[in-house]
Each structure stands twice: as C-alpha cells, then as structure tokens.
Amino acid sequence: SSELTQDPAVSVALGQTVRITCQGDILRSYYASWYQQKPGQAPVLVIYGQNDRPSGIPDRFSGSSSRNTASLTIAGAQAEDEADYYCNSRDSSGNHLLFGGGTKVTVL
Amino acid sequence: QVQLVQSGAEVKKPGASVKLSCKASGYTFSNSYIHWVRQAPGQGLEWMGVINPSDGSTTHTQKFQGRVAMANNTSTSTVYMELSSLRSEDTAIYYCARGYYEGLDFWGPGTLVTVSS
Secondary structure, eight states: OOOOOOOSSEEOOOSSSHHHHEEEEGTTTTTOEEEEEEESSSSEEEEEETBBBBBTTOOTTTEEEEEEEEEEEEEOGGGGGGGEEEEEEOOOTTEEEEEEEEEEEEEO | OEEEEEOEEEEEEETOOEEEEEEEEEGGGGGGGGEEEOOOTTOOEEEEEEEEETTTEEEEOGGTTEEEEEEEETTTEEEEEESSSGGGGGGGGEEEEETTEEEEEEEOEEEEEEEEO
C-alpha cells in the first residue's frame, strides 16, 4: 500500500542526536524527502534524494534509507530544531506524492 | 531567487468554489512542476495534485476527483487551483510548492481558506 508512517512525537536533549523514521513499502522504490515545519510557517525542505541538503540547511541534518524505512537524523540538536518534521515520497503510481503523518520533535 | 507568491485569504460558504493563485518567479517557469498541498488546522500535510506548466497537464489524488481543477498561465508564470463544492472539512491552508525530484524545494507562504456558513 502507499502509506508513509511516522512516530507522532519524539524528544531529544539539547546537543544530542535524534533519529526520525518514516516507514512504507514505497520507500523500497523511491527516496524520501524531509521537511521541517515551524508553527505558522510553510514547510522547508531539509533532505532530498539519497542524502542531499538544499543550500542553507545545516550539515547536522542527514538522511538515510534501508529497505522500507527512511530516516532523518539531527546530530547535535539545537533549540531552533524544535518543529514538526514530515517525510514524503511518490506513491505506487509514481505520479502522485504522499506525506507521512509528521513527527513533532521537542528539544529539551 | 525562487519565489512563489500566493493569493490572499478567502472565506467561502459551503457549496461555493474558491480559486487560488500562485505566481512564480526567479526560475524558468515551464521547467518545474507545481504541486498543491493543504494543511487543515492542527493536522498534517496532504498532497492534492500537480500541474506541469510546460503543457498544462495535471494529475490529482482521487480524493478530489471532480472537485479540483488546475491551470496555468505561462505569460504571467502563474498557476491556479480551483476547488469546488466546498465543505467545512476543506478549511485549511493551501500551499503551492515547486517539484524537485521526489520532493518540493520551494513553497509559497500558503493561503488560508475558511469554509463557514
């Protein structure tokens, strides 16, 4: 099925590392992209492709993938990284996109 | 620099239609698909559909079959999305975003659409 599943919430201590996962069978065929969304703002692309960062995204953000799971890792989380994070990829048709339900990251 | 500028907030009654716009600048308009994504209050992101500005072809998720229409004007680098037969569940922020690989690399600021009697 074309679904992407994310944990609803995760917390991380300031300066520590957190991994957010996105599961779905479609990820065996397509890469996931990752977005950061802060309250009242539009989403921002932070990772795309195998592990690429758009210009301006800190290198503490990285992506990886294994079988049906894509992961976003924030190494040395900062207070400003507190946000909702969404994964997305294509669906089984290849023509449509779909999003995971989002993960709320709290930096303690 | 790439920019997507969206039209202003709308308030509509149930059963009405709304037409939103998204004006692109800073890149070659016909070279990138434009997607529409919405977000209901307190909810996650929901992909709605996409238009290829080079030929005007569109596709959208089955959920909006018969209710959504997308079009573009290459002379003004503007994409339009019309959603009809509005209901309260359509209350959301509607974003346009530029396609890039499997993702969306630039997003507009969003347009709030409120459906209320």
